[in-house]
Amino acid sequence: MxxxxxxxxxxxxxxxxxxxxxxxxxxxxxxxxxxxxxxxxxxxxxxxxxxxxxxxxxxxxxxxxxxxxxxxxxxxxxxxxxxxxxxxxxxxxxxxxxxxxxxxxxxxxxxxxxxxxxxxxxxxxxxxxxxxxxxxxxxxxxxxxxxxxxxxxxxxxxxxxxxxxxxxxxxxxxxxxxxxxxxxxxxxxxxxxxxxxxxxxxxxxxxxxxxxxxxxxxxxxxxxxxxxxxxxxxxxxxxxxxxGAPQTPPATSQKLADGVYLILPAYAALAVDFKDYIVVVEGPQSEERANAIITEAKRVIPNKPIKYVVNTHGHFDHSGGLRTFVAEGATIITHQGNKAYFEKIFALPHALNPNHQATAKKKILIETMADKKVLTDGNHVIELHRLQSSNHNDGLIVAYLPKEKILVEADAFNPPAQADAPPPNPPTANNTNLVENIDRLKLDVETIIPIHYPADSRKVTIAELNRAVGKKD
Ligand SMILES: [Zn+2]
The missing domain is CATH 2.50.20 (outer membrane lipoprotein receptor (LolB), chain A)
Structure with missing residues (x-):
C-alpha cells in the first residue's frame, strides 16, 4: 500500500x-x-x-x-x-x-x-x-x-x-x-x-x-x-x-589648421583632409553620433570618401560608432589587440535595432598597429602612438600631428569643466602616464584635443595638462 x-x-x-x-x-x-x-x-x-x-x-x-x-x-x-x-x-x-x-x-x-x-x-x-x-x-x-x-x-x-x-x-x-x-x-x-x-x-x-x-x-x-x-x-x-531618452546633438566644427577640423560637441572627433580621402580620428558612442561626425566631416571636406577611422581604444563609448564607419566603407585603424575581438562582435546580430551596417553588410576592414603607425599623403602627417603602461586600456592610441603640434587623446586626460579648476591632488595615474609618454616620445605638443572635450569648447593646451600633474612647462 x-x-x-x-x-x-x-x-x-x-x-x-x-x-x-x-x-x-x-x-x-x-x-x-x-x-x-x-x-x-x-x-x-x-x-x-x-x-x-x-x-x-x-x-x-x-x-x-x-x-x-x-x-x-x-x-x-x-x-x-x-x-x-x-x-x-x-x-x-x-x-x-x-x-x-x-x-x-x-x-x-x-x-x-x-x-x-x-x-x-x-x-x-x-x-x-x-x-x-x-x-x-x-x-x-x-x-x-x-x-x-x-x-x-x-x-x-x-x-x-x-x-x-x-x-x-x-x-x-x-x-x-x-x-x-x-x-x-x-x-x-x-x-x-x-x-x-x-x-x-x-x-x-x-x-x-x-x-x-x-x-x-x-x-x-x-x-x-x-x-x-x-x-x-x-x-x-x-x-x-x-x-527622458538621451539626445544626440548635431555636430559643429572648428578649423584648427589647414585641412584639420575639430568636430564637436563631445565626443569629439578630428577630420583631416588628405589628398584623396578623409581620415577621421574616433568613431564614438553610437550610430547617431557617428552619422553626425560623418556628415560634418564630409561637409567641411567635400567630395572625398572617408578612407580611415582611427580608433583610440576599444572601450564601447569610443568604439560604438565604428560599425557605421564600416558601413560607410572606411577601414578601422586600431591596436592589434582589438582585431579579432572587433571581427567577432561586429558579426553579432542587431535584430532589435538594425543599423546601417545590418543592411549594408560591408566587409569589415581593419588595419592594425603595435606601438607606432604613420599616415601621410606627403603633406599631412598623422603619427599614431600607443601609450605604454596605461592603466586605462592596453591598446590606448593617441594621434599626433607634428606640423600642427596637435595631440588627440582619449581618457588619458579628461579636462575639468573649467580650465582654472584646482588640479587633482594627487595627480591621476592616467594624466601622469600621458605626460610620461609625451616625454618618452619627445612629442612637441601645443594643443590637446581630448575626445571628452570640455563643454565650454575652449582651446586645451599642454599647459593645462602640465598643471594637472604639477609639472612646470
Ligand atoms: Zn576609455
Missing amino acids: LKKSVTLVLLATAVAWAAPAALGQDAKTVLSNVSKAMGADNLKTLQYSGTATEFAFGQAVNPSSPWPGFAETSYARTINYETPAWRVDRVLAAIPPTRRGGGLPPVPTQSVVIGANTSWGQQVDLWMTPYGFLRAAANNNATATSKSMNGKKYTVLTFTAPNKAKFNGYIDEQNMLSRVETWIDTPMLGDTLVEATYNGYKDFGGVKFPTAILQKQGGYPTLDLTVTDVKPNAPANIQGNPA
Whole structure:
C-alpha cells in the first residue's frame, strides 16, 4: 500500500511537470502562487541594501578581461513600484591606484523616475528586479512553460518587452524567482543578453528576498550584490523629473589648421583632409553620433570618401560608432589587440535595432598597429602612438600631428569643466602616464584635443595638462 502511494505521488509529480509543456501552463496561477510564496501581494515599495561591486560595461582593460569593478561599502536601492521610480544610494570604497580599465565611478545618489519618454534602457533594470519582474509579467500577459537547466526544473514565465525582445523569468520548485533574462540593444554588441540571478532567498518581515544578486551584461558581471537588509514598504518618495531618452546633438566644427577640423560637441572627433580621402580620428558612442561626425566631416571636406577611422581604444563609448564607419566603407585603424575581438562582435546580430551596417553588410576592414603607425599623403602627417603602461586600456592610441603640434587623446586626460579648476591632488595615474609618454616620445605638443572635450569648447593646451600633474612647462 505504502509502495503504491509513493508510485502515485511520483507519477503525479511527473505529470505536473510534463503537462505544462504540452498544454501551456496557466501563467496566472503560476504568478499568483509565486507572488504568495514571495510575499509580493501587498508590496508597493521596497528597500534593499548591502555591499556591492558595480562593474563598468564595455570598459575592460583589454578584450579578454571582464568589465572592471568599483567596490562599494554600502549599496541601498529604494524602489517605488507604483510610481514607478527608483533610487540607489552608494558609498564607494577607495579606488585602488592599481585599478585597470575605464568607466566612471558610480555616482553617490542616482534617481530615476519613469515617465512616458523614459528609454527602455533606463527601465529594464527595474523590470529585472524580483518584484519588478512579477509585476511586469502580470501586466504583459506572460505565458508559462517548463524548462530544465543544470539538472533543476523551472517554470519559465515569458513575455515580450517593449523593445520586442523576450523577457524570461525562471521560477524554481520553491516558487522563488531564480533568474531573469532579456536582450537589449547596445551599439557594440547588438542584441545584448542582460541577466540576473537571485540566490539565497531569506525572509525579511514577510517578504522573501535573495541575499545574493548577480547581474551580467554581455557575459560579464555588472552588479554583484550581497544583500544584508530588506525593508518591505519602506518610505519611497523618490523625487526627480521623469528620465527622458538621451539626445544626440548635431555636430559643429572648428578649423584648427589647414585641412584639420575639430568636430564637436563631445565626443569629439578630428577630420583631416588628405589628398584623396578623409581620415577621421574616433568613431564614438553610437550610430547617431557617428552619422553626425560623418556628415560634418564630409561637409567641411567635400567630395572625398572617408578612407580611415582611427580608433583610440576599444572601450564601447569610443568604439560604438565604428560599425557605421564600416558601413560607410572606411577601414578601422586600431591596436592589434582589438582585431579579432572587433571581427567577432561586429558579426553579432542587431535584430532589435538594425543599423546601417545590418543592411549594408560591408566587409569589415581593419588595419592594425603595435606601438607606432604613420599616415601621410606627403603633406599631412598623422603619427599614431600607443601609450605604454596605461592603466586605462592596453591598446590606448593617441594621434599626433607634428606640423600642427596637435595631440588627440582619449581618457588619458579628461579636462575639468573649467580650465582654472584646482588640479587633482594627487595627480591621476592616467594624466601622469600621458605626460610620461609625451616625454618618452619627445612629442612637441601645443594643443590637446581630448575626445571628452570640455563643454565650454575652449582651446586645451599642454599647459593645462602640465598643471594637472604639477609639472612646470
Ligand atoms: Zn576609455
